[in-house]
Amino acid sequence: MSLAELIQQPFASVPELIRAAAAEHPEAIALIQDDERVTYRDLDGWMDRIAATLQRDGLRPKDVIAICAGTSPAYAAVYLGALRAGVTVAPLAPSATAESLATMIDDASAALLFVDEAMAEKLAGVRERIGAGWITLDGSNAGRALDDWLLPEGAGPEPVEIQPEWPFNIIYSSGTTGTPKGIVQPHQMRFGHVRRGATPLYGIGPGAVTLISTPLYSNTTLVPFFQTICLGGTALMMARFDARRYLELAERHRVTHTILVPVQYQRIMAVPDFDDFDLSSFRLKLSTSAPFPAELMRDVLARWPGGLIDVYGMTEGGGTMMLLAHEHPDKLHTVGQPSEGHDVRLIDDDGNEVGPGGMGEVVGHSPATMIGYHNQPEKTAETEWYSPEGKRFIRTGDVGRFDEDGFLVLMDRKKDMIISGGFNVYPSDIEAVLRDHPAIADVAVVGVASERWGETPVAFVVPAAGADARPADIMSWANERLGKTQRLAAVELVEELPRSAIGKVLKRELRDGYTGQPA
8 A cells, every 4th residue: 555545544553654655765865864864765674673673572562662862863763663563662851860760661661771872871870770671772882782682684573463542652741740651642643643744734745854853752853753754754853953053954955844842943043144044945844842932933934934833732632723823923822723623622620611712721632642641540530521522631731712713822831820819820921021021032930939929920031142131120110011910029030941851941940949038
């Protein structure tokens, strides 16, 4: 069956799709990183060897391997090869602590751990806690080298008929609010992502070049990666993000698609000679994982060719919202409308749907939904909401409202909402005002304990380059423009905001590290 025919089926697995792409375009380039290029023929063969070797070692469908390493073609091949054997992959964040990583590996019951030298050194102190065998992707001596572990070229696995409901991967949450949860995504969910990439809106296929600069353990990365690699395009991978390097690669390789988090867009647009780069090959740019400031979005639309889509959703799946910014420049303060086939609603604290124009927690239903949290049925139940007609929705923890045109306006995460003097205060509203101040380059607002109000807003401000940023002046300026319950109790200047590897501001770190005494 051809690749085009497979995409139209109710279900096709990622390994099937790559096999079809390799049969149709064997010499096309599937992966590029620095000077390394991997054709579809070579990738398909590499996947076969990895799958066969896993079977040789006794792994069966739905067993688990873990990968904790920097981005590389070998990383991608191991991930894909494991899928061909029906094995579930747990891609782990190298930025997590060694203790946390050991906990995740144990929770996943991973039979093998694939690492590089840097991660092997980081995990050395907890190695005795890790029961998995170690394979090194970069040939270092911290474990058995990948090339030594693999069966010879030409080896092939016993065929595995992958089922749509089987676990595809276990993606662990960042762990900034306690023990990370393993989000189990099924093969059917990933196929849904790939089919979206094949739509005219995305237009991914042979000839597409997707520049990927976020880590391979992140769902932000994995969605466009699998879309590209399953539809015959080229995945151009950066081991580490650098704004100027990104622009150089985009120009040299005539990049057509990309996904970036807002802070990356901010850094790219700030490159002094941005306008000198030829970016005319771009067809579509995506953003996700964090709020995208409207002014920054306008700058991208004005100076960077191609469409721009801001995607709002969760690794857990459920409902996805999409803002086609190039088609709706008057809606940049929203996260768009539900994707095709996605049902997104709002509920109140008692679990009842809110009426038109009302505000509530965002919940979503779609075929692209997680199986649940690994080994945590209680946590899974907490994140589910069932509609009166019995449909399973995933709770986002975000508060929002639909405008008169059906576009979703987000307020904040429920856990970040500040309750000051009995009033709900949304940090995003305060941040939007502060971003208009000429001395502010970046800002985050959190609620801190207050004897008088219970909680009160504090702003953490990154000053603009060369600006004379004075906390008292900024606070006075902002409080003149804010409502009475929104007024800032303090402004703290910081060199940068703490962020996760995919650009999310770690507000918990700001709250925990605050030592001031607001009124």
